[in-house]
Amino acid sequence: MANKDVREQLLDAATALFAEQGIASTTVAEIASRIGVTSAMVHYYFKTRDHLLDTIIEERVERFIAYVWDPITGSDADPFTMVKDLVIRIIKASDIMPWLPPLWIREIVNEGGLLREKMLQHIPVEKPKQFGKCIAAAQKQGIVNPDIDPRWLWMSIIGLTMLPLAAAKIWNRVPTLVDLNKDDLARHVIALLMHGLTNPSFTPT
Amino acid sequence: MANKDVREQLLDAATALFAEQGIASTTVAEIASRIGVTSAMVHYYFKTRDHLLDTIIEERVERFIAYVWDPITGSDADPFTMVKDLVIRIIKASDIMPWLPPLWIREIVNEGGLLREKMLQHIPVEKPKQFGKCIAAAQKQGIVNPDIDPRWLWMSIIGLTMLPLAAAKIWNRVPTLVDLNKDDLARHVIALLMHGLTNPSFTPT
Numbered sequence: 001m002a003n004k005d006v007r008e009q010l011l012d013a014a015t016a017l018f019a020e021q022g023i024a025s026t027t028v029a030e031i032a033s034r035i036g037v038t039s040a041m042v043h044y045y046f047k048t049r050d051h052l053l054d055t056i057i058e059e060r061v062e063r064f065i066a067y068v069w070d071p072i073t074g075s076d077a078d079p080f081t082m083v084k085d086l087v088i089r090i091i092k093a094s095d096i097m098p099w100l101p102p103l104w105i106r107e108i109v110n111e112g113g114l115l116r117e118k119m120l121q122h123i124p125v126e127k128p129k130q131f132g133k134c135i136a137a138a139q140k141q142g143i144v145n146p147d148i149d150p151r152w153l154w155m156s157i158i159g160l161t162m163l164p165l166a167a168a169k170i171w172n173r174v175p176t177l178v179d180l181n182k183d184d185l186a187r188h189v190i191a192l193l194m195h196g197l198t199n200p201s202f203t204p205t
Numbered sequence: 206m207a208n209k210d211v212r213e214q215l216l217d218a219a220t221a222l223f224a225e226q227g228i229a230s231t232t233v234a235e236i237a238s239r240i241g242v243t244s245a246m247v248h249y250y251f252k253t254r255d256h257l258l259d260t261i262i263e264e265r266v267e268r269f270i271a272y273v274w275d276p277i278t279g280s281d282a283d284p285f286t287m288v289k290d291l292v293i294r295i296i297k298a299s300d301i302m303p304w305l306p307p308l309w310i311r312e313i314v315n316e317g318g319l320l321r322e323k324m325l326q327h328i329p330v331e332k333p334k335q336f337g338k339c340i341a342a343a344q345k346q347g348i349v350n351p352d353i354d355p356r357w358l359w360m361s362i363i364g365l366t367m368l369p370l371a372a373a374k375i376w377n378r379v380p381t382l383v384d385l386n387k388d389d390l391a392r393h394v395i396a397l398l399m400h401g402l403t404n405p406s407f408t409p410t
Contacts, residue, residue, distance in 0.1 A: 021317050025229070080402060102316055109372050110311050112226050116375070125380045132381055135402075145404050147396030149389060151381040152369075156397060159364035164357075167314050173325055176333050176356040184354055191352030192361060196401030197285060197340075199350045 007045045009035045014052060015060055019099035023053070023107055023114040057118050064100050067093050069127040072134075079138040082131070083157065084190050090161045091186045094168075101165035128154045145196075160189045212250045214240045219257060220265055224304035228258070228312055228319040262323050269305050272298050274332040277339075284343040287336070288362065289395050295366045296391045299373075306370035333359050350401075365394045 013034040017026045028042045028049070046052040068089045072082060094101055107113040135150035164171075164185055171177040218239040222231045233247045233254065251257035273294045277287060299306055312318040340355035369376075369390055376382040 019316070022315075025317075083402060105310060106315050109368065110227075110315075111224070111307055111374065112230075120375070120378055123380060128381050139404075142406075143404055144402050145396055145400050147392065147400075148402065149385070149393035149396075151385060152390065152393040153397075155369050155382065156365050156394070159366075159368035160361050161364075163314065163364035163368050164360050169316065170321070170325070174328065174360075176337055177360065180354070180356060185357065187352065188354035188357040189361065191350055191354075192358075192401060193397070194401050195350050195352075195403045196397060196399050197288060197349050197353065198400045198403070198405065199344075199348055200403065201347075 006035070006037065006041060010037075010042055010045060011056065011060060015056060015097075015099045015103060018056075018107065019103040053115060053118060057115060057122055060097070061100070061104075061115070061119070062122065064093050064097055065122075065124055069124050072127050072131055074130050074134065077134050079135050079144055080194060082134060083153075083193050086131075086154075086157055087161060087189050087193065088186060090157070091165070091182055094161075094165045095182070098168075101162045101168070104162060105166040157189075157193070160192070161185070211240070211242065211246060215242075215247055215250060216261065216265060220261060220302075220304045220308060223261075223312065224308040258320060258323060262320060262327055265302070266305070266309075266320070266324070267327065269298050269302055270327075270329055274329050277332050277336050279335050279339065282339050284340050284349055285399060287339060288358075288398050291336075291359075291362055292366060292394050292398065293391060295362070296370070296387055299366075299370045300387070303373075306367045306373070309367060310371040362394075362398070365397070366390070 010031060014026070014031045017030055017034065028039045032039045032042050042052070046055060068086065071085065071089070103115075107115040108119045110116070131154055132150040135144055135148075135153055138144035139146050139148075139150070165182075167174075168182075171180060215236060219231070219236045222235055222239065233244045237244045237247050247257070251260060273291065276290065276294070308320075312320040313324045315321070336359055337355040340349055340353075340358055343349035344351050344353075344355070370387075372379075373387075376385060
């Protein structure tokens, strides 16, 4: 293995183990043994446990955030397309990084989560603001529901996608979710966000 | 203190500590000391740690679930009122049981969560099914958006409410969420579920 491979593989092993069993319950020896190297190798590449966590935020979580948020550029975007594409990107990113939603729930949303403080310093402040501004502008033009709150909307999208994705391994054990997949989730969430429960073609008689 | 009080207070202390720091990180001694009794008292009322967890599911989590789901009775309900009232009950229940959303995320949604297996045996199978049937019936009548998935909808409502409620303590540290409260959340979620992003009074020119 080339050196770069070992480093990347250690990050892969760490993110997978952290998502499965939590950061606090995962030892350096477990991370090393998953790819067949010794603990010394983990220390060689990442010095301390804290530095390993920083690296995961900076190289892996940031990659997810950039993939999801970077295409949002400002208030001239069509709000419906912007929202739809955001949902599609979150669900697609979870194919490439299946460890992300469970890790995010466990170590960022949870009180005492070991990435929470680090993450609060890395939240992309500008993008959610631009997103909110685009929605607010479309409300002023009368084309977006005036009763939704542009400040809550991105959190709603996270809840509609990341929560079910974090629990994806037990969908087949939850009544009503058996046999559903990510494509079903994407279609449903987009439909809900576009028109809510209201049938857009329904005319009361 | 009467005996019943001690037992109830131990359950209060346990749920609060489990929500804050996780079940695995909480000792019996901590639970006891929070209400000023000895560990022996915890063992007296709950025998084993496992029995304490069973009791929390049966007496506390079940109370939340019953409060939230019991009013849903069947397919004759108006789907819009049913959804709106479900959201209101979840948010209201979190006032009475603020430990519930973080505990639920930490120990049920999380892989390896220590209440997950116990909870999977207590999921109210019938209520989400009745809920789904009511939505599906309203879709057939043409009054509910045909593109949403009745099987996913209750999970969406959980994601829209429980996820932000679980993170309520850090709202004031997240850009765009500063100064928002639970009433804002309820209004926003209901508006989103009723009409999505579409302005119901918008007529394209």
